Amino acid sequence: MSSAQLETAYRECRRIAAEHGRTYFLATRLLAAPRRPAVHALYAFARMVDDIVDHAQHAPSEHGPAGDVDLIEKQLRTALEQGPDTVADAPVLLALTDTITRYDIAPQHFWTFLDSMRMDIPGTVHYRDRYATMAELRDYMRGSAAAIGLQLLPVLGTVVPRAEAEPAAAALGEAFQLTNFLRDVGEDLDRGRVYLPADDLTAFGVDHDLLLHCRRTGRTDQRVRRALAHLIAVNRDLYRRADPGIDLLDPRVRPAIRTASTLYAAILTEIEHRDYAIFESRAAVGVPKRLRVAATHLVLR
Template identity: 85%
Template structure:
């Protein structure tokens, strides 16, 4: 394996993380330099798959988006069995395979992730465009979010046996994912999906048709405001359950993970501050606050 080729692959992953994961990338900057490439590789892989799924209607390959995911899984399995060189023509997979091997990450977390991504592809046998209740949504998030936390855990390191830190790591991934769903209601509707549990929405008189109306008008109905307020409270409870797990991590990585957690939870506060105007524009935490939170964690390090 050429070290230069692998370095280039990791640099490609870094560029993807910098371009698309602003909060994630800022938090990664607080990690020790040797850990950063692996985190970038994990992010870049998730992004590669996510973009493929989101653009499923644009995929022109004969086997479609579902077939592309199958091919990615097959190539990754082969690389893990035969060595990273078998995917050296695909920088993200090249760097990812090296990361999995280097940090002894359980491959099952990647198969679980890909299974959830198949649930997003129209025409797939696993496809779902709505979730009846939080339990169903959590089954999706087991792969789309919890698995990401479990992939990261070996890279971050722990002060306890890894298994003890896994529940909190999975919960933090779930907390981040639910925040994305609350922020991106409008964008998800445009893709024909609703990632908010129908049972909770129905309790406040909200259905898919009302959400579609809000999207068309750009205005948030009062019933939707109440539903979002409830789900934000649910989301914050997941953050609270995940938070003690940060102290189980290697002390050197805690500032980065706390920064990511504070900033992602800050999106919920921003949604509230904007009176739940999620159909008008995307809620983001501004650059000054992101830098302020990061600086605070550096001081407390």
């Protein structure tokens, strides 16, 4: 493997991050340049797997989504054991292998992530399209979100032993993920999934049929509004629990993480400002606000 191949691989990861992760990519720009490629590689890998799971019906493969995820895990395990030359023709895996090795990231975080992704694939042993309780949903998020925070932690660096910063990093990953779930209820329904705990919804008189009705009509029932308000409060508590952990990070990366946290939490405020109209379009933070937040944290650096 040449340095040119590795540079090309990281450049492809940067392209993926810039195209698909606007908030994430903007926050990454606040990091010191040497850290950015690793963050792009971690994002690109998660995005690659997520796309396999979510868009399999539009781009069917020979092995199916479960087979594709299994193949990715096999390729990554081989690359970590035998060297990056084994994935020289797979840019994202090449950059990821280099990142894992360079920053001594525990491979287990990637196997945990892939296990959660298999929970989204019909036909697999652990497939789930609904979650009865928040505890069940958090079991899914342990791989889909908390593991992402733990993957990033060695790249960002800490001022305390890494283990002390891990609970807050995991909580922030879960906070981001739950925000995505609240923002994307309509799109997830279109895929046959609900990533909100059924018992919390039932407490407000919301069931699957009511959610489908809201999606069909594009209107948010008052019962759904109350349930969303409750879950937004739960989500904000996750951000509050994660926030002290930012001070445990290397001072040079704190502005980037605070920017990402502030912007993701602002999606919740946007949902409220739109009167919980999440079924007709996706809530998003506008470019001017994203730039203002980034500039503020950069000035306070």
